[in-house]
Amino acid sequence: MLSSVAVTPTGGTDRTMAHFTKPEEGSWTEHFGLATEPVNYDDSTSPQHYALEQEAIFKKTWLNVGRVEQLPKNGSYFTKELDGANTSVVLVRDMAGEVRAFQNMCRHRGNKLVWNDYPGEEVSGTCRQFTCKYHGWRYGLEGQLTFVQQEDEFFALDKDDYGLMAVRVEVWEGFIFVNFDPEAAPLKDYLGRLGEGLEGYPFHLMTQKHTYRAEIGANWKLFIDAFMEFYHAPVLHAKQATDEESRKLQGYGFEALAYDVDGPHSMVSSWGGMSPPKDLGMVKPIERVLRSGLFGVWDRPDVGELPEGLNPARHPAWGEDSFLFFPNFTLLIWMPNWYLTYHYWPTSYNTHIFECSLYFVPPTNAYERLQQELAVVTFKEYALQDGNTLEATQTMIESGAVKEFPLCDQEVLLRHLHTTARGYVADHERGRPGSPVQISAAS
């Protein structure tokens, strides 16, 4: 048996004191009870499989749709297009200050309720009520139907029976999640040990937000694959470093500090060392001037103690932890006290919308703003390099010429993701929708 992932000095396991080290023998993959065979990528090339994922995954799991800062006051709202769950929702802060979620649909004849110029575009704003564009029915922010045009023309219509359809909504650490499954476990239970380990992180202090959005011609899981392994980093991102540094990095390869999985969720902990770099010759002149780069601003803000779930290996060279909360929410926390989120919103079996938001403590002067902007544009350059392979991969796996691919131990989280997603679909097909997928470290 492999070594336990969370052994305290007394020999028991303790969620708050998890210290992860590479298994002394074997591999991470075996440690997590995953098979080591090549992985079949039919789950990323089939419209039929995507239809099953919609039912089994996106209509059954907690989906992060935004943050509480997007609803700053009573009456604030925003919409979210969720093709994965085949619907659109509206999130609103009601007059009592509660966050609510509704199907974005009028109860009269089903018109989309909240949109501006184009029904497929997400919108946000502030209002006292929602009015349908079609026949003028109105709804209060608690979802109640308040006005029906020519109400007398209807047949015993009781407005109390035609409120907006509520969607389950819960907030964790300021992140707003929805779930279309009335039977699903509460959000905190769903996020499990990895979520618990992040509680208390000062997300609320990091309100300076920069967002990128891209339409990607690849299955939603392929971009997660690209961000959950760094095996590619010394090769795909070779040009980001100076030539000499790049040669060195390719020689070393990449080995993560730690991996962890808990149920459907996973994380990878990785090296830093670029914030600031040990040798200023490693980085570009603008990075030296602004003291900033991919890893963020070198002069990190004081945000107090960080939660126990970060840097699980307690490694002095720790740089960042990337958490994937299944199915499509990545939370990436950087050592220099900033974070970013990725969302991968499927729009078909071979397309998705990629969203990335970078969050910083608000700058206090122009120089700090420029430091953050450099981190933001540097990230974009890397993300473009990551995104560049996706359509090339999708088109070739769709050829079907090869169906199974060998994944190495540094690609363990890809294996975990595809195994988990297939597990949800298999449970759904067996008539056990939403049963929890249990993958966790051997102990």
Ligand code: FES
């Ligand atoms: S569809 Fe909304 S008022 Fe008729």
Ligand SMILES: [Fe+2]
């Ligand atoms: Fe990358």
